Amino acid sequence: MxxxxxxxxxxxxxxxxxxxxxxxxxxxxxxxxxxxxxxxxxxxxxxxxxxxxxxxSRDDLLTTLIIDGYNALGEAVERADAAAPGGDFPGRWAALCHAVRDWALAHPHEYALLYGSPVPGYQAPQDTIAPRVRDLRVFGAILSAAQRAGALVPPAAPVEADPALAGEAEASLAELMPGVPGDALLRALSAWTALYGWVSFEVFGQFKGAFEDNRPAFDHMVRALGATIGLTRA
Amino acid sequence: MxxxxxxxxxxxxxxxxxxxxxxxxxxxxxxxxxxxxxxxxxxxxxxxxxxxxxxxSRDDLLTTLIIDGYNALGEAVERADAAAPGGDFPGRWAALCHAVRDWALAHPHEYALLYGSPVPGYQAPQDTIAPRVRDLRVFGAILSAAQRAGALVPPAAPVEADPALAGEAEASLAELMPGVPGDALLRALSAWTALYGWVSFEVFGQFKGAFEDNRPAFDHMVRALGATIGLTRA
DNA sequence: CAGTCGTCAAGAGCGGTGCTCTCGTTTTCT
DNA sequence: AGAAAACGAGAGCACCGCTCTTGACGACTG
Structure with missing residues (x-):
């Protein structure tokens, strides 16, 4: 050993x-x-x-905390996804979203370290890039599996994307989300930003308390986002 | 005087x-x-x-900087909206989004102060709540005007929202976005989080450089979000 | 006009921070 | 056993936010 x-x-x-x-x-x-x-x-x-x-240095200690944070979040997301039925792609997406939100609300300061303002003068070293995309990797697995299962169907009246843009998205996400067409990737990216935008708003206190309980509203958004992405049950 | x-x-x-x-x-x-x-x-x-x-105290200085920041962002958004044709609601929404992104990219540290991790030990006083929603107020004006003009139409196959949830959204946004139905408000909220989620990702460096130029991808997302909200030309 | 009173810049000082350097001691390796 | 490396302790540097006191200057009032 x-x-x-x-x-x-x-x-x-x-x-x-x-x-x-x-x-x-x-x-x-x-x-x-x-x-x-x-x-x-x-x-x-x-x-x-x-x-x-x-x-x-203090920054090195921060770096390990950051890496640990990404891994903790990534693990939570992976667990949530694994617990959902493999063919229920909208359900897996929703599980992913709730896992992110739950983890963030449970660890607000760590979330702030990961997704808030960068610490002044701090530059994230290379070691952080692998753990950083653990959650995205789970999302990619869901999308690729849905695509393979024929359960990733464009919504009714999609906004057409510039082919060059779609191609660029495909190229840059080829490793994380293989096989997924570019326009779906662009819709997925939009959903991803909505997910983290919501969670950041909530954790950073930008929601003045619009809802008595934010969870149902979040859940509704997540379902709508799943539909916008084009996720359906296998 | x-x-x-x-x-x-x-x-x-x-x-x-x-x-x-x-x-x-x-x-x-x-x-x-x-x-x-x-x-x-x-x-x-x-x-x-x-x-x-x-x-x-240092916090008081920070507070005035925060208020100034919200006002600067709000002014930029108001100017962009005013420059767009009043009846072109998708165009006004896009102008709003680009104004937010442009301002944030031009003033990353001030943006971080407003939408990043809260400064430790700092509690935003009451004076900040009015300037804080200047951008949202513009968004509300666009939505309300579109609704009045009959240019806010639900998308093809909307995800039905719990009536109680829609009612809660209407109640809490009655002042900022009067007359807009609850399900549209929920779609708008989702678009809002996507907007700020994207900008935060970009400003805080979470976009590893997926696109050579992020602007076209952002613009595509913005247009798709406008369609999802249900905004059409008058 | 003279006097009082409030406002001001300055200085010293407190406790805190990250970080560096040196100095004995202890543990490991040869 | 002796050389080499790692270690904890301590002093010290430059910086921070913030407090208190002091002396001077300007503005109102009798």
């Missing part, structure tokens, strides 16, 4: 884990801006400079 | 204006987190404590 050749490596891994855990707790309570290396060190009974043995 | 009774009041107003201007410049270059009262004071040749004669 890879488990801890030397005692030093073992305690190092453990301390690293503990730092991240405390940092995530601070992130959940204080928000991204309130994350303080000194506070983490204080809570661990360490001196602030010792933290730098484990994370070379 | 209200203009400056005493010389003291005049210079005070001028200094306040200059502080806000410098702060906005810092906001544009450094982002919200990089806004520093000391830096503003330094640039003005003042001592940091003197700033507090004009703004009791």
């Amino acid at each position: 890879t488990a801890s050749r030397t005692a030093r490596e073992r305690v190092r891994a453990e301390l690293t884990r503990e730092i991240v855990e405390i940092a995530r707790r601070q992130l959940a309570t204080e928000g991204a801006g309130g994350l303080s290396l000194r506070a983490v060190a204080r809570e661990m009974g360490m001196v602030s400079s010792a933290i730098y043995r484990y994370f070379p | 209200t203009a400056s009774r005493t010389a003291r009041e005049r210079v005070r107003a001028e200094l306040t204006r200059e502080i806000v201007e410098i702060a906005r410049r810092q906001l544009a270059t450094e982002g919200a987190g990089g806004l520093s009262l000391r830096a503003v004071a330094r640039e003005m040749g003042m001592v940091s404590s003197a700033i507090y004669r004009y703004f009791p």
